[in-house]
Amino acid sequence: MQAYHVQTGIVCPLDRSNVDTDQIIAKQFLKSIKRTGFGVNLFDDWRYLDDGYPGQDNSKRIINPDFVLNQPRYQGANILLARKNFGCGSSREHAPWALSEYGFRTVIAPSFADIFYNNCFKNGMLPIVLDEAIVDKLMQETFAIEGYELSADLERQVVITPTGEEYSFEVDAFRKHCLLNGLDDIDLTLQQGDAIKAYEGKMMQKTPWIFNEVQA
Amino acid sequence: MAGQTLYDKLWNAHEVTKRDDGSSLIYIDRHLLHEVTSPQAFEGLELANRAPWRLSANIASPDHNVPTVTKERLEGVAGIKDKVSRLQVVTLDDNCAKFDIAEFTINDARQGILHVVGPEQGLVLPGMTVVCGDSHTATHGALGCLAHGIGTSEVEHVLATQCLIAKKMKNMQIRVTGKLGAGVSSKDVVLAIIAQIGTAGGTGHAIEFAGEVFEDMSMEGRMTVCNMAIEAGARVGMVAVDDITIDYVKGRPYAPTDEQWSQAEAYWRTLYSDDNAVFDTLIEIDGGQIAPQVSWGTSPEMVVDITQSVPMPEQAVDAAQEEGWLRAYTYMGLEAGQKITDIQLDRIFIGSCTNSRIEDLRDAAAVIKGRTVASTVKEAIVVPGSGQVKLQAEAEGLDVLFTDAGFEWREPGCSMCLAMNADKLEPEEHCASTSNRNFEGRQGTGGRTHLVSPAMAAAAALAGHFVDVRTF
Ligand code: SF4
Numbered sequence: 230m231q232a233y234h235v236q237t238g239i240v241c242p243l244d245r246s247n248v249d250t251d252q253i254i255a256k257q258f259l260k261s262i263k264r265t266g267f268g269v270n271l272f273d274d275w276r277y278l279d280d281g282y283p284g285q286d287n288s289k290r291i292i293n294p295d296f297v298l299n300q301p302r303y304q305g306a307n308i309l310l311a312r313k314n315f316g317c318g319s320s321r322e323h324a325p326w327a328l329s330e331y332g333f334r335t336v337i338a339p340s341f342a343d344i345f346y347n348n349c350f351k352n353g354m355l356p357i358v359l360d361e362a363i364v365d366k367l368m369q370e371t372f373a374i375e376g377y378e379l380s381a382d383l384e385r386q387v388v389i390t391p392t393g394e395e396y397s398f399e400v401d402a403f404r405k406h407c408l409l410n411g412l413d414d415i416d417l418t419l420q421q422g423d424a425i426k427a428y429e430g431k432m433m434q435k436t437p438w439i440f441n442e443v444q445a
Numbered sequence: 446m447a448g449q450t451l452y453d454k455l456w457n458a459h460e461v462t463k464r465d466d467g468s469s470l471i472y473i474d475r476h477l478l479h480e481v482t483s484p485q486a487f488e489g490l491e492l493a494n495r496a497p498w499r500l501s502a503n504i505a506s507p508d509h510n511v512p513t514v515t516k517e518r519l520e521g522v523a524g525i526k527d528k529v530s531r532l533q534v535v536t537l538d539d540n541c542a543k544f545d546i547a548e549f550t551i552n553d554a555r556q557g558i559l560h561v562v563g564p565e566q567g568l569v570l571p572g573m574t575v576v577c578g579d580s581h582t583a584t585h586g587a588l589g590c591l592a593h594g595i596g597t598s599e600v601e602h603v604l605a606t607q608c609l610i611a612k613k614m615k616n617m618q619i620r621v622t623g624k625l626g627a628g629v630s631s632k633d634v635v636l637a638i639i640a641q642i643g644t645a646g647g648t649g650h651a652i653e654f655a656g657e658v659f660e661d662m663s664m665e666g667r668m669t670v671c672n673m674a675i676e677a678g679a680r681v682g683m684v685a686v687d688d689i690t691i692d693y694v695k696g697r698p699y700a701p702t703d704e705q706w707s708q709a710e711a712y713w714r715t716l717y718s719d720d721n722a723v724f725d726t727l728i729e730i731d732g733g734q735i736a737p738q739v740s741w742g743t744s745p746e747m748v749v750d751i752t753q754s755v756p757m758p759e760q761a762v763d764a765a766q767e768e769g770w771l772r773a774y775t776y777m778g779l780e781a782g783q784k785i786t787d788i789q790l791d792r793i794f795i796g797s798c799t800n801s802r803i804e805d806l807r808d809a810a811a812v813i814k815g816r817t818v819a820s821t822v823k824e825a826i827v828v829p830g831s832g833q834v835k836l837q838a839e840a841e842g843l844d845v846l847f848t849d850a851g852f853e854w855r856e857p858g859c860s861m862c863l864a865m866n867a868d869k870l871e872p873e874e875h876c877a878s879t880s881n882r883n884f885e886g887r888q889g890t891g892g893r894t895h896l897v898s899p900a901m902a903a904a905a906a907l908a909g910h911f912v913d914v915r916t917f
Contacts, residue, residue, distance in 0.1 A: 260529045262484035262532060263488055414598075414602060418470060418602065418610065424461050424462045425470070425472070429499075432472070435712070436572065436709070437705060437708070438701035438705050438709050439570075439573065443501045443502075443503070443699065444547055445547040445553070
């Protein structure tokens with residue numbers, strides 16, 4: 230997993246509450262056999278005026294010019310600023326996959342749905358909870374100033390504005406450790422590799438048939 | 446000191462380490478892979494440049510998406526009409542080739558529903574931890590295994606580390622005492638259990654099925670019961686190892702032999718709950734009272750005896766249940782108070798990982814006795830659980846019995862259990878199905894599923910409506 234230290238970049242404001250995982254990545258794209266390729270269909274319903282379906286040529290689609298992601302001033306944004314209860318709905322991991330593939334490894338909101346919040350960390354993303362009033366202020370500044378950038382510093386647990394104001398956020402120590410070091414669940418388990426091997430060594434004596442070759 | 450339950454023993458034997466957060470690292474002995482839940486796991490491995498931890502733990506077979514009509518099946522993968530279905534099967538083949546994982550491919554004689562294939566081939570053995578990206582993995586607990594379904598990220602975790610991060614569940618024992626009556630099968634037992642404890646009854650527990658009824662039950666019957674532990678809310682269902690288990694395993698293609706067999710048998714015979722083991726929850730049911738069961742609604746707990754009627758709203762225990770029932774009457778197109786034997790059937794499905802083994806097919810065939818499928822039934826299909834089941838049934842002449850009576854004899858796969866392939870119900874069609882889930886739309890949009898045993902499904906096919914197989 231890619232480590233996360235500091236991310237600085239253009240902020241994209243998504244000014245609505247309760248954005249659910251169906252809106253982040255619509256149901257018809259879940260039939261895919263991949264965990265990549267979802268970025269182009271992030272927020273598909275809002276981003277395009279025509280219907281989206283898997284495997285279509287997205288360069289030929291009708292863009293919705295009003296949607297924030299399509300506005301020239303937010304091109305290249307890598308921090309998503311959202312409203313409360315972001316990521317509610319199903320547990321699909323396709324939602325963080327789509328966001329991070331698009332380029333959003335940081336999402337700031339007053340609150341997140343639980344499963345989505347967890348899934349972000351599993352996929353190298355940092356969801357940041359800030360006070361509703363602060364999110365509101367940042368949102369206004371983003372609207373007011375073209376090219377508005379924020380910095381998210383995980384080590385110091387602060388969001389830094391262009392004028393140097395700092396807003397601190399909470400993050401679980403264990404999750405922070407994993408994200409700073411780019412460790413996912415599998416890496417963590419593999420750190421116990423010696424224990425797994427020792428267990429296998431013991432069981433090869435006790436239950437050797439478990440380890441017999443399997444060939445079709 | 447309190448003794449250990451079967452679950453405690455299996456858990457302890459597989460605990461690699463305890464983690465700081467109260468969970469444990471559990472070693473996985475056998476990992477079954479199919480085409481629907483594995484592609485992203487393989488892609489994840491590749492993206493992170495990781496290799497499977499232990500190749501010999503894995504076995505794959507396509508089952509959810511394969512066509513069951515012989516003509517299409519003979520074309521192999523190319524015979525799968527739906528593009529997404531085909532791509533999933535092709536991707537499984539590619540991934541197994543790339544990662545060197547053993548696979549029974551679409552037309553291998555050993556291909557089939559993984560929960561039928563695993564035990565049948567001796568790939569699943571007593572005492573193992575068994576996982577698969579499918580909730581009906583609980584089936585394998587019938588052999589005295591710790592077996593449960595996992596999600597795709599866990600599939601990747603198991604491939605990469607041979608372990609799972611898990612928290613221990615509570616212990617529940619369900620004792621079914623006495624003797625089952627004639628015409629009452631393992632399917633009726635598990636439906637009766639779910640009707641009693643509800644679909645949340647086993648939540649957070651590992652269930653052990655015990656008592657005289659299970660001691661007398663065949664391995665295949667035990668698999669039917671453990672299969673539906675998940676419908677009772679538990680991820681795990683188990684039965685202790687006894688002579689029936691050992692006899693079943695002996696001589697299976699991948700079972701140990703010679704000295705290894707003796708060592709294995711000695712270990713397997715320790716896999717039962719100690720007399721003084723303590724269960725968090727105990728449930729007792731009188732097996733002698735169980736009648737053939739039929740589900741009338743859209744949840745596996747909406748089940749009644751064949752002699753009964755669709756329940757009246759005032760029989761509901763609370764408002765929430767009443768509300769569920771009202772919704773179910775409408776969806777199912779049934780009246781409260783309507784007799785179960787008055788429900789007319791459009792289609793019959795004998796198959797699925799719950800009831801597609803040889804004994805199930807024998808049970809269904811025994812009901813036919815020269816009769817034919819009612820003219821009002823549009824389609825009655827028999828889908829064996831695996832290539833081996835199919836061959837065995839054909840050797841016994843069951844296929845001829847079925848086709849002479851007007852059933853279609855199909856190729857192995859999940860088929861109409863979840864309608865991912867072409868086998869589906871049309872809206873509003875009633876189906877007597879030997880599968881495990883009767884949720885809205887499960888067998889096709891608007892389809893109306895009634896869960897029953899193989900013998901009850903066969904009898905319903907002949908009569909055109911539900912009948913009590915005990916007097917048929
Ligand atoms: S038969 Fe049905 S329940 Fe069983 S594995 Fe296939 S789809 Fe799942």
